[in-house]
Amino acid sequence: MRWPRSSRSTPVTIMLGFQSAPGALIAANDTTVLALAGLPVTHARTVLADAGLLTDDRLPAVILWARRRLRDLPAAIRTEMDTWVHITLNGQDTPPRRRPRTAITARAYVAWALPALTHWVAAGRQSLREITPDDVRAALPENPTARSLMGRALRSIFSLLKAQKLTFTDPTRGISTGGVPGKIPLPVPxxxxxxxxxxxxxxxxxxxxxxxxxxxxxxxxxxxxxxxxxxxxxxxxxxxxxxxxxxxxxxxxxxxxxxxxxxxxxxxxxxxxxxxxxxxxxxxxxxxxxxxxxxxxxxxxxxxxxxxxxxxxxxxxxxxxxxxxxxxxxxxxxxxxxxxxxx
The missing domain is CATH 1.10.443.10 (Intergrase catalytic core)
Structure with a gap:
């Protein structure tokens, strides 16, 4: 795609052409068209946002990543995990209150929990409401580090879902999964x-x-x-x-x-x-x-x-x-x- 010479250097002008009326907000997703022409997308979004003309309708990359990783799971589990990811990233101001966590944390917890989710689906579970403490024990790996990391992720998921009344109980409660062995810091050459x-x-x-x-x-x-x-x-x-x-x-x-x-x-x-x-x-x-x-x-x-x-x-x-x-x-x-x- 090639824009007229007068437009190639003015990505903001191009985006103003997407307005339905003067002063109307421009969707952030629409700015991706600039990339097709080799124009700076981030700069255009920054200018539009500073002018109060941008509405960010994009989903965070971590949400899209999590949905791809979980797409083969039953619909109920996907919905429950989507709720967990959303609240984990954004936090919650109303009781039960939660502080927002980073995208790195959300990614890690999804990755650590995924083997357990896959194990339960293979056993016929269609929702996290159906999971019992025995199911949790059966899914935990023997490796101490992997067991600890999976346990940490599952506790986060089930405690949040129970607080949101999306599950009846927290099946991880009372199950010890140990701690991650600490690494000894080493000097750099x-x-x-x-x-x-x-x-x-x-x-x-x-x-x-x-x-x-x-x-x-x-x-x-x-x-x-x-x-x-x-x-x-x-x-x-x-x-x-x-x-x-x-x-x-x-x-x-x-x-x-x-x-x-x-x-x-x-x-x-x-x-x-x-x-x-x-x-x-x-x-x-x-x-x-x-x-x-x-x-x-x-x-x-x-x-x-x-x-x-x-x-x-x-x-x-x-x-x-x-x-x-x-x-x-x-x-x-x-x-x-x-x-x-x-x-």
């Missing part, structure tokens, strides 16, 4: 960190420095704004972090690169790339992982920093928690790996 810190790519060097020196998470990095930087201090979740000298060197280099590469961008986020520079959207976790390179992940780098601090403080969990904003249990996971020389 120093050469891998050094190579990333000295990378000629300013974004890679700064990402590595912020994690390796200050233990920032991938989510922190995604949502950092330029205004969070004040001289040599960075504000993260109401914490003011004095940046180490090597981090400031890389910050200066990256900011210079950013201003030269995208001088006209109005994106407020610290990290941007080719597509987000034309919008106000943050970078995604996939971009962060790819930029760091195959040898490193934010989690591995962060754990390496925590372990290093645990050694430096002789296993002081409180100091670790205060420095990085960790909970007590999380801090203890790293201090447990420290063994004083006297032992």
């Amino acid at each position: 120093t050469d891998d960190i050094r190579q990333a810190l000295t990378s000629p790519q300013p974004a890679r060097a700064l990402l590595t420095a912020l994690i390796a020196f200050h233990g920032l998470t991938s989510r922190h990095l995604q949502h950092l704004h330029l205004t969070h930087l004040d001289h040599a201090h960075l504000t993260v979740n109401d914490r003011s972090i004095p940046l180490a000298a090597p981090v400031m060197q890389r910050m200066t280099a990256y900011l210079e690169y950013r201003s030269q590469r995208w001088p006209a961008t109005t994106n407020p986020h610290l990290f941007i790339h080719l597509r987000t520079a034309a919008s106000d959207q943050p970078v995604g976790p996939l971009w962060i992982n790819r930029t760091l390179g195959p040898a490193l992940t934010p989690r591995r780098l962060r754990e390496d920093r925590y372990l290093d601090e645990a050694r430096a403080t002789a296993g002081d969990a409180k100091a670790l928690a205060l420095l990085f904003g960790l909970g007590t249990k999380a801090a203890q996971r790293y201090t447990r790996t420290f063994h004083p020389p006297s032992l």
Whole structure:
């Protein structure tokens, strides 16, 4: 498909042609036509939304994914699971109240529960109302990790459905499925960190420095704004972090690169790339992982920093928690790996 030359550079103008009347809302699903012409869909949606002209009629990707995974199950189970996914993602303000969970959590729970759902359907069950504690026990795998994860997902599903009066009982109640064995954090090879810190790519060097020196998470990095930087201090979740000298060197280099590469961008986020520079959207976790390179992940780098601090403080969990904003249990996971020389 080719648009007239005058229209190819004005995706918003194209979308205004979809209005049934001046001022009418434009459905977000209609903007997908821009992709067929190679025009920026996200930018057009952002402009229309800022002007109050967009109605988002799209289903979240995780809902579409879950429906595909569950499509071979009986209609009643699909409806029950659809309810669970919707409330899990959006939460509920009225009793029984529930906090919204992330799409990653919803995906994981569906994947962990699916073998049990498939097992019950093969046994002739048509609805989750029919499931008994014996059915739950029969579906649980022997592997301790798989058993724990499935148990966690099934408890979430049945407790929610029972609270919504969609099932009569919670068949998981009283059934122990154990816990997931904790993994021992391991240090990252120093050469891998050094190579990333000295990378000629300013974004890679700064990402590595912020994690390796200050233990920032991938989510922190995604949502950092330029205004969070004040001289040599960075504000993260109401914490003011004095940046180490090597981090400031890389910050200066990256900011210079950013201003030269995208001088006209109005994106407020610290990290941007080719597509987000034309919008106000943050970078995604996939971009962060790819930029760091195959040898490193934010989690591995962060754990390496925590372990290093645990050694430096002789296993002081409180100091670790205060420095990085960790909970007590999380801090203890790293201090447990420290063994004083006297032992």
